[in-house]
Amino acid sequence: MQILDGKSCSEQIRREISEQVSGLRAAGRRAPHLAAVLVGDDGASETYVANKVRDCDEIGFESTVVRMRAGTSEEELLGRVAELNADANIDGFIVQLPLPSHIDEHKITLAIDAEKDVDGFGPQSVGLMCLGLPAFVSATPNGVMELLSRNGIETEGKNCVVLGRSNIVGTPMSILLSRNATPGNCTVTIAHSRTRGLQELCARADILIAAIGRPGFVSADMVKSGAVVIDVGTTRVPDASRKSGFRLAGDVDFDRVAPKCSWITPVPGGVGPMTRASLLQNTLKAYHNRMRESDV
Amino acid sequence: MQILDGKSCSEQIRREISEQVSGLRAAGRRAPHLAAVLVGDDGASETYVANKVRDCDEIGFESTVVRMRAGTSEEELLGRVAELNADANIDGFIVQLPLPSHIDEHKITLAIDAEKDVDGFGPQSVGLMCLGLPAFVSATPNGVMELLSRNGIETEGKNCVVLGRSNIVGTPMSILLSRNATPGNCTVTIAHSRTRGLQELCARADILIAAIGRPGFVSADMVKSGAVVIDVGTTRVPDASRKSGFRLAGDVDFDRVAPKCSWITPVPGGVGPMTRASLLQNTLKAYHNRMRESDV
Numbered sequence: 001m002q003i004l005d006g007k008s009c010s011e012q013i014r015r016e017i018s019e020q021v022s023g024l025r026a027a028g029r030r031a032p033h034l035a036a037v038l039v040g041d042d043g044a045s046e047t048y049v050a051n052k053v054r055d056c057d058e059i060g061f062e063s064t065v066v067r068m069r070a071g072t073s074e075e076e077l078l079g080r081v082a083e084l085n086a087d088a089n090i091d092g093f094i095v096q097l098p099l100p101s102h103i104d105e106h107k108i109t110l111a112i113d114a115e116k117d118v119d120g121f122g123p124q125s126v127g128l129m130c131l132g133l134p135a136f137v138s139a140t141p142n143g144v145m146e147l148l149s150r151n152g153i154e155t156e157g158k159n160c161v162v163l164g165r166s167n168i169v170g171t172p173m174s175i176l177l178s179r180n181a182t183p184g185n186c187t188v189t190i191a192h193s194r195t196r197g198l199q200e201l202c203a204r205a206d207i208l209i210a211a212i213g214r215p216g217f218v219s220a221d222m223v224k225s226g227a228v229v230i231d232v233g234t235t236r237v238p239d240a241s242r243k244s245g246f247r248l249a250g251d252v253d254f255d256r257v258a259p260k261c262s263w264i265t266p267v268p269g270g271v272g273p274m275t276r277a278s279l280l281q282n283t284l285k286a287y288h289n290r291m292r293e294s295d296v
Numbered sequence: 297m298q299i300l301d302g303k304s305c306s307e308q309i310r311r312e313i314s315e316q317v318s319g320l321r322a323a324g325r326r327a328p329h330l331a332a333v334l335v336g337d338d339g340a341s342e343t344y345v346a347n348k349v350r351d352c353d354e355i356g357f358e359s360t361v362v363r364m365r366a367g368t369s370e371e372e373l374l375g376r377v378a379e380l381n382a383d384a385n386i387d388g389f390i391v392q393l394p395l396p397s398h399i400d401e402h403k404i405t406l407a408i409d410a411e412k413d414v415d416g417f418g419p420q421s422v423g424l425m426c427l428g429l430p431a432f433v434s435a436t437p438n439g440v441m442e443l444l445s446r447n448g449i450e451t452e453g454k455n456c457v458v459l460g461r462s463n464i465v466g467t468p469m470s471i472l473l474s475r476n477a478t479p480g481n482c483t484v485t486i487a488h489s490r491t492r493g494l495q496e497l498c499a500r501a502d503i504l505i506a507a508i509g510r511p512g513f514v515s516a517d518m519v520k521s522g523a524v525v526i527d528v529g530t531t532r533v534p535d536a537s538r539k540s541g542f543r544l545a546g547d548v549d550f551d552r553v554a555p556k557c558s559w560i561t562p563v564p565g566g567v568g569p570m571t572r573a574s575l576l577q578n579t580l581k582a583y584h585n586r587m588r589e590s591d592v
Contacts (some may be wrong), residue, residue, distance in 0.1 A: 030443075106429060123423030130422045133402060156488045165474055167427050174470075178461055178486045183405050187497070190474045191486040194453045201483070 001258055004230070004265040006143070010148050010273035010295055013057050021060035032287035033062035033120065033161060034279070035084055035093035039103070040070035044236060045096045052094075055276055061283060064090070074103045078111055085113040092118030092136075092286035094279070115289065118282040120169060130175055136282045140171040143274025144209065144230055148183045153207075153228055153263060160186035161202050162213035163218070163251070169232055173209055199221070215249035220256040229257060229264045232271050248272070297554055300526070300561040302439070305347060305446050310355050313576055317356035328583035329358035329501035330414065330575070331380055331389035335399070340532065341392045351572055357579060360386070370399045374407055380564070381409040387532075388414030388432075388582035390575070411585065412577040417464060426471055432578045437468040439570025440505065440526055444479045449503075449524055449559060456482035457498050459547070460507035462500035465528055469505055494518070511545035516552040524558040525553060528567050546569070 021031055034056055038049045049065060056063035066080060077095070084093045093116055099105050104236030114124035122139035128135035137145075148155060160177050164170035170190060178188040191201060202208055202222040210218050211232035223229060233251030258264050265271055317327055330352055334345045345361060352359035352372055362376060373391070380389045389412055395401050410420035416432035424431035433441075442449060456473050460466035466486060472482040487497060498518040506514050507528035519525060529547030546563030554560050561567055 018314070123420050123427055123429070125423065126426045127421065127423030130426060130467060131402070131419055135419075148589070157492050159492075162428030165476070171426060171471065171474075174474075174486070175467065178467075178470075178488070180461070180488070180490075185488075185490040187485060187487050187491040189483060190470070190475070191483050192476070192481075194476075194481040195483040196453050196455075 001261050002263050004147055004151060004228075004263045004270060006147055006265060006270040006272065006274045009147055010143075010277035012150070013146065013277040014055070014280065017284055019061040020284065021210040025060065029291075031060055031062050032091050032234060032283050033064070033089055034283045035064040035066060035090045036089075037066045037068065037077070037080060037084070037093065037095040039068045039072050039096070040100055044144065045098075049096055051276060052279060055280055059280060061280065062089075064227075064280040069099055070102070071276045073101070074107065077103060077108060079105065079107060081111045086110075091290055092116045092283045094119045113121070116286060118279060118286050120172075120282065126167070126172070129172060130177055132181070134280055136285065137176070137278075138168045138172055139275045139278035139282070140169045140211075140271060141176055142234060142274075142278040142281070144173060144232070145176055145183055146278070147230070147265070147271070147274050148228075149264070154181040155207065156185040158186050158206035159204055160188045160207040160209065161205035162188060162190045162209045162211065163192075163198075163202070164212065164213075164232075165190055170209075173211065177207075178180070210251035212251055214251055214254045216251070218257060220253065220260060223257050223260050225260050226262045229261050230271065231265050231267050233274055234267060297557050298341055298559050300443055300447060300449075300524075300559045300566060302561060302566040302568065302570045305443055306439075306573035308446070309442065309573040310351070310576065313580055314355040316580065321356065325587075327356055327358050328387050329385055330579045331360040331362060331383075331386045333362040333364065333373070333376060333380070333389065333391040334523045335364045335368050335392070336396050338394070341394075345392050347572060348575060351576055355576060356486060357448050357576065358385075366396055368399075368402065369397070373399060373404060377404060377407045381407075383411060384546055386412065387586055388412045388579045390415045401501050412582060414575060414582050416468075416578065422463070422468065428475055428477070432581065433472070433574075434464045434468055435571045435574035435578070436465045436507075436528060436567060437472055438574040438577070439567055439572075440469060440528070441472055441479055442574070443526070443561070443567070444524075447559070449479070451479040451503065452481040453499055454482050454502035456503040456505065458486045458505045458507065459488075459494075459498070460509075460528075461486050461488045462507065462526060465507040466505075469507065473503075473505075506547035510547055512547070512549045512575070514548040514553060516549065516556060519540035519553050519556050521556050522558045523556065525557050526567065527561050527563050530563060531569055 024243035036049045053063045109121045117125045122134035125136045162174045174188045174190040177186040207228045209230045215235045231252040234248045236246040237249040239247040248268050332345045348499040349359045405417045411420045416434035421432045458470045470484045470486040473482040503524045505526045511531045527546035527548040530544045532542040535543040544564045
């Protein structure tokens with residue numbers, strides 16, 4: 001069994017981007033600039049946004065956090081999105097989800113200019129990805145593809161089961177792995193809460209991707225011997241022994257599943273850091289796209 | 297075994313649309329207007345476009361065919377698309393594929409205004425469909441969903457295998473059937489040329505959708521007893537006994553497969569007429585969207 005080390009893989013990606021940014025600065029160009037909109041004060045969202053800022057600092061991107069109070073109206077937020085769309089100094093931005101329940105997330109996602117949609121959640125990004133055209137691929141699926149690719153994991157002709165059909169992970173994951181590309185060319189089955197015979201289905205998978213957010217859901221009897229297991233789950237589980245009061249738990253019962261695998265991602269240190277690196281890749285892509293268009 | 301009769305189902309849809317159009321006219325409104333751009337003189341494309349015009353006539357839509365010679369340049373075609381985008385009298389339009397090889401189909405598809413993309417091939421349409429938002433769903437997958445829905449075929453929890461991963465049939469079909477909706481909630485596997493163990497995989501399917509364009513490819517041993525079989529294939533096979541010189545052949549070996557099925561679509565008279573009806577549904581939707589926006 002080998003660990004699919006997302007931490008070291010993401011560090012490699014960040015080094016590559018950092019070198020590119022140094023090159024841009026040396027050539028007298030400005031650095032890429034990412035903005036993040038944070039509405040309210042959800043603890044996990046605070047952490048995610050703080051991490052994004054830190055990542056930008058480390059590799060030399062500019063970053064801006066736009067803080068808005070929990071009571072922000074949909075109109076106010078749409079107004080802020082419109083400003084960011086129009087702001088020539090911002091290459092890409094994200095609106096951290098989840099949003100307070102009085103705001104329609106779809107409406108916000110649809111309002112983000114496709115050229116700046118570095119989270120890849122908007123219809124134009126999703127559609128381009130589906131069509132196999134250059135696109136901002138949402139961060140987690142993109143990170144998983146990088147992890148497979150950079151570790152030389154063979155995917156062609158493999159049976160792949162994706163657990164979970166969310167718009168931002170399961171569904172794009174299934175599309176990316178089934179397309180005629182490398183990595184890709186898997187025979188993909190997308191499973192979800194209505195799937196029958198789940199254990200048997202998963203046990204046939206050469207590559208199993210768990211993205212349902214239920215800690216420890218994937219047990220050893222659901223995993224084929226020699227399988228590649230990718231654990232996208234990162235649920236905060238209360239843990240009094242930690243300073244933070246919680247630990248991150250994956251969807252996979254790691255201790256029992258790992259011995260059966262050829263490769264497995266740990267949680268933390270697997271998909272999480274890859275997701276973070278993907279946002280930086282998308283921001284760099286947005287920057288280059290804009291430079292090509294405008295030669296700013 | 298019961299026949300999934302696309303002909304009568306599509307006639308029902310056309311009657312419904314026709315009644316709506318009569319209502320619009322009676323209220324003094326103009327009728328929906330579909331345009332089709334036909335480049336060159338490919339025989340099959342001529343037929344498809346002629347059928348679209350006839351369908352429009354029958355239900356009371358306006359239609360316009362824009363004919364362009366085979367030597368049309370990409371720029372000329374893009375110019376024509378821009379005119380149709382801007383034409384307030386056109387609710388939706390399609391550019392009949394395939395295009396001559398010197399024209400980049402993606403570039404044309406990307407140029408069509410998303411509001412008028414009634415073929416549903418553009419990234420905005422595909423992305424909205426993926427996200428489960430109101431969208432122009434491409435005609436064949438939409439027609440299959442209508443056929444399942446209007447015949448009361450249960451899909452929830454069923455194992456579905458989609459043969460073929462094309463952008464306009466296989467991939468959207470897999471997304472529509474896996475989403476949390478009715479029809480939907482299938483456990484979908486998307487199979488293709490790199491899939492191993494295809495016979496075994498297909499033989500586990502409760503619902504089998506064949507969309508690969510290889511006449512008679514699906515043999516009886518690939519079909520589970522009691523399965524629902526949807527044959528999307530319509531390949532023109534030379535046939536000297538026909539006036540046209542060809543017959544339409546499906547992907548399924550109908551004579552041997554049909555006795556094993558609970559439901560099966562014939563070719564012709566199955567998915568084909570449903571595809572035609574879907575374009576009319578999308579055109580009506582485009583019309584209503586535009587009316588809502590502009591109150592023209």
